Amino acid sequence: MKAEHKELMKARRRNIRLTLAYDGTAYHGFQRQTPPVVVVQNILEEKLELVFGDTIELSASGRTDAGVHAHGQVVNFFTDGTIPIDRVCRALNSILPDDIVVTEAAEADRDFSALHSAKRKTYIYRIITGEVPCPFERNTAWYIRRRLDIDAMRRALSLLIGTHDYSAFRAAGGAPMSPVRTMDRADIEKEGRIITMTFRSDGFLYHMVRNIVGTVVDVGLGVKTPERFGEIIASLDRQQASATAPACGLYLENVEY
Amino acid sequence: MKAEHKELMKARRRNIRLTLAYDGTAYHGFQRQTPPVVVVQNILEEKLELVFGDTIELSASGRTDAGVHAHGQVVNFFTDGTIPIDRVCRALNSILPDDIVVTEAAEADRDFSALHSAKRKTYIYRIITGEVPCPFERNTAWYIRRRLDIDAMRRALSLLIGTHDYSAFRAAGGAPMSPVRTMDRADIEKEGRIITMTFRSDGFLYHMVRNIVGTVVDVGLGVKTPERFGEIIASLDRQQASATAPACGLYLENVEY
Known part of the structure; x- marks a missing residue:
C-alpha cells in the first residue's frame, strides 16, 4: 500500500x-x-x-x-x-x-530526494555573550553571561574533525543510524557579542550538535579542559558529555547534494 | 494636585x-x-x-x-x-x-529628567532588501524587494542636515512643539542586504523619521529625485511627502544629556 x-x-x-x-x-x-x-x-x-x-x-x-x-x-x-x-x-x-x-x-531530476540524496549538511550554533541579554536575540541565540575562552573552545572543536564514532553526543530517540560520521568542519568565531560555531558533516545524530555545543561551552567556562573533551569523544558515553544546549541557537545552514 | x-x-x-x-x-x-x-x-x-x-x-x-x-x-x-x-x-x-x-x-542628580534634560536623540531605521524576505528580520526591518539607489538616497538625506522647519514630515497628533529642529546627522550605509539610516537631532516631531524614510525610499526607487526631496522639505507641506514608513524598521538608538 x-x-x-x-x-x-x-x-x-x-x-x-x-x-x-x-x-x-x-x-x-x-x-x-x-x-x-x-x-x-x-x-x-x-x-x-x-x-x-x-x-x-x-x-x-x-x-x-x-x-x-x-x-x-x-x-x-x-x-x-x-x-x-x-x-x-x-x-x-x-x-x-x-x-x-x-x-x-x-x-529536480526524477530521482532527486531531499532526504536520500543529501551528501553533507552544515549547522551553525549562535551564542550571545555580555553583561545583559539582547531583546532582539532572545529566540535566535543562546545567552551566556559569563566570559567564554574562545581559544580553549577552538582546541576542543578541532578534536571533532575526522571520522569518529560520535555516540558520546547522541541522544536517545533519533532514527537508528550508524554513530560513525565524518566531520570536516568544526570551528568558532567571535564578532562583537556574537559567537558562531559551524559544523559540517556527512550526517548528524539526534541532538548531536546541541550536545557538542553544551560540552564545548563547559570547556569555554573552564569547567572542562580541551583534553577532557577529547576523552569524552573517545568514551562513546553520553553520560560523560554536558547538558544539551538550547534549541534557539541552532540553525540548519545548508544541505549539499 | x-x-x-x-x-x-x-x-x-x-x-x-x-x-x-x-x-x-x-x-x-x-x-x-x-x-x-x-x-x-x-x-x-x-x-x-x-x-x-x-x-x-x-x-x-x-x-x-x-x-x-x-x-x-x-x-x-x-x-x-x-x-x-x-x-x-x-x-x-x-x-x-x-x-x-x-x-x-x-x-542621577536630583534635577535630572529623562524627558526635559534630553539634548539630542539618535534614531536608526533599518531596511532589508533582496529577492525574498528574511524570516529573522520580519519584525525588525522594512522589507523592500526592489533595488534602491543608495547614492540618490544619500544626496536626499544630506539636504536634511542643518536647522530647518521640518513641517513637511510632521504628522498630526504629536505634542505641540516648534517644527524647527537642528539635525546634524542623516546618513545611510549598506552592508549585505541591510540598509541602515541614522538620524541625530535636538528633537524629532511626531512620525518625523518614518515620514522622512518613506520619502527617501521613493528617491531610492526613482519615484522622486533628490532635488524634489529638497523641494518637499522647503514646502513645509505634509501632503508633498510620501507615505509613513512601517514602524518595525525604527529604533530609538540613544539619547544624549
Whole structure:
C-alpha cells in the first residue's frame, strides 16, 4: 500500500525542489505531526496544495526540533501542478506566514530526494555573550553571561574533525543510524557579542550538535579542559558529555547534494 | 494636585536613571495607557515596584509608537527603595519579559529628567532588501524587494542636515512643539542586504523619521529625485511627502544629556 502510494506520487510529472529559511520559534519542529501541534511541514504542504492544485507530500533533508531554525532546509515533492518554476517563490511567500520563507525553487531530476540524496549538511550554533541579554536575540541565540575562552573552545572543536564514532553526543530517540560520521568542519568565531560555531558533516545524530555545543561551552567556562573533551569523544558515553544546549541557537545552514 | 504629587515624588531620596533596550513588536508603544493595551511603561513600572518596594511613576525621554524598538531608551524615577544600584539591572532583567532589557542603571542628580534634560536623540531605521524576505528580520526591518539607489538616497538625506522647519514630515497628533529642529546627522550605509539610516537631532516631531524614510525610499526607487526631496522639505507641506514608513524598521538608538 505504502509502496503503491509512492509509485503513484512518482508517476506525477514534476519533481520540485525548494530551499527554505524559517524562524523555528513558533513551531514544534519541522516534521509532520497530528494537528493541533504546529509544525513547519503541515503549513508548507497546505500552502503548496493551494499553489500546485495537488495533494502534496513533501520529503525534507531531515527534521529540525522545536525552536530550531533554518537558513537552508531543502525539501522536494512530486506534482502535476502547472505553475511556472520562476513564479513559485513569490506565489508561496505571498501566502506563507512571515516566519517561513521559500528562498529558491527548482525543477529536480526524477530521482532527486531531499532526504536520500543529501551528501553533507552544515549547522551553525549562535551564542550571545555580555553583561545583559539582547531583546532582539532572545529566540535566535543562546545567552551566556559569563566570559567564554574562545581559544580553549577552538582546541576542543578541532578534536571533532575526522571520522569518529560520535555516540558520546547522541541522544536517545533519533532514527537508528550508524554513530560513525565524518566531520570536516568544526570551528568558532567571535564578532562583537556574537559567537558562531559551524559544523559540517556527512550526517548528524539526534541532538548531536546541541550536545557538542553544551560540552564545548563547559570547556569555554573552564569547567572542562580541551583534553577532557577529547576523552569524552573517545568514551562513546553520553553520560560523560554536558547538558544539551538550547534549541534557539541552532540553525540548519545548508544541505549539499 | 498634580504639582503637589510631583513634589511628593521629588521628596523621595533617590533619582534613578535606567537605559532600556526593547523589541517593540508585541507592544502598543512605550507610553502608559489604560490596560488591557500592553505598553512597555506599564510593564516596567510594575516590575520596578517589585524591585524598589515603592509606587513608581517613571518619566521617559519620549514615547515610541506601536512596533517601534529601542536600543537606548532612557527613563528616570524617584524612589525610597534601598536596593544597591549595581544590583538593579540583574534584579529587573530576571523578572522582565525577554523582549525588554535594562542595559544600565545609575543614580542621577536630583534635577535630572529623562524627558526635559534630553539634548539630542539618535534614531536608526533599518531596511532589508533582496529577492525574498528574511524570516529573522520580519519584525525588525522594512522589507523592500526592489533595488534602491543608495547614492540618490544619500544626496536626499544630506539636504536634511542643518536647522530647518521640518513641517513637511510632521504628522498630526504629536505634542505641540516648534517644527524647527537642528539635525546634524542623516546618513545611510549598506552592508549585505541591510540598509541602515541614522538620524541625530535636538528633537524629532511626531512620525518625523518614518515620514522622512518613506520619502527617501521613493528617491531610492526613482519615484522622486533628490532635488524634489529638497523641494518637499522647503514646502513645509505634509501632503508633498510620501507615505509613513512601517514602524518595525525604527529604533530609538540613544539619547544624549
